[in-house]
Amino acid sequence: MEYGTVKAENRAEEGFDVSLDKPSDRRLLPYEEIWVTLYPFLLSRGYKLGPRYHPEWIPSWKADSDIFAAFHSEDGVRSRPNLVDAERADGSKVMLKRVALESDELNIGLYVSSKPLSDDPRNCCVPILDVVLIPACETHALIVMPLLYEHVHLPFRRVGELLEMGQQLSKCLEFLHENRIAHRDFCFYNITIDPSRILPHGFHPWDPLSPPDGRRDKYHRFKWRSRWSVRPNQYYVIDFGMSQQYTRREGVLALGALGQDRSVPEMSNIVPYDPFPMDVYQFGNMLLKTYKGYYPNKGIDVLTSLGKQMTNTDPQLRPTASQVALEFDRLSRKLGFFGLRERIWPSDVPYTFSKKLRVVLGQSVYPP
Structure with a gap:
């Protein structure tokens, strides 16, 4: 199994104002x-x-x-x-x-x-x-x-991990839309993962980078398994607090500037809009923000292309959830075995020659 670790530092160094948030508080x-x-x-x-x-x-x-x-x-x-x-x-x-x-x-x-x-x-x-x-x-x-885990706290390591998430979520959005349900907040923190495989040692529900006992100090290291090493993983969509179910799928109009992502072009408190293409936009924008966190490669480039189609400024030119699901399946076949296994690297971490060499040699560049 591939493991990743997080070594917590002093809370004051993480941006906590310890002078204002004392133990008594x-x-x-x-x-x-x-x-x-x-x-x-x-x-x-x-x-x-x-x-x-x-x-x-x-x-x-x-x-x-x-x-x-x-x-x-x-x-x-x-x-x-x-x-x-x-x-x-x-x-x-x-x-x-x-x-x-x-x-x-x-x-x-x-x-x-x-x-x-x-x-x-x-x-x-x-x-x-x-x-x-x-x-x-x-x-x-x-x-x-x-009890599920907000997967955004852990990095992706291979193209296939991104495909797995995209395939599952696109099929779930297709399922919702077929049943005339608009989620209306299909965004980062409403996407979770079953932690039983990826976090076998558990986690603290309210401190996601801490073990179950909450001890996040220099003597404790939070461990997880890579998504690729424990695949298949199960993702879940949560929080239907802004969702609506309609009696029909076509000709539906809604109002409201809602959710985590309010960049949807048509979103308005005054002019009615179709909430189903809005779901596709929010999903696509979530994917694009995820892909931007990694150095480009062939796999990420084709995924980014799909994300851009999903976030077209014209709602009528966006693919439907069903079309997105079909495209994810097609891309999975197109990338093939080796394309899905290709390593990806966070863009905020310098991609050095030594890292690339260690990958070729089959060594982990992450702490043991």
């Missing part, structure tokens, strides 16, 4: 209080939250003289609003999200998680494992999903 924030309230109830339902949200929580670093102890302690890392990780009775890790009962997010999530849609091989939408009704709350519920 690792206290619970208002949006976290709900998890303390729900801790006993969720435990009775088979979901154990982290020690940070136990009603009698005492910070693990309280007696530690190291002023940075809170920053590399498991219970010193905050979750995000409306999200929390938990452990089920069977030991599996899950993510709980608080959503409105009447929201499209809940309805669409349940729809794509139900049969026969869940059996469609193109469907890589995050499955909803359970819906937990909150006591004395008539407006919100908790959806339970598998």
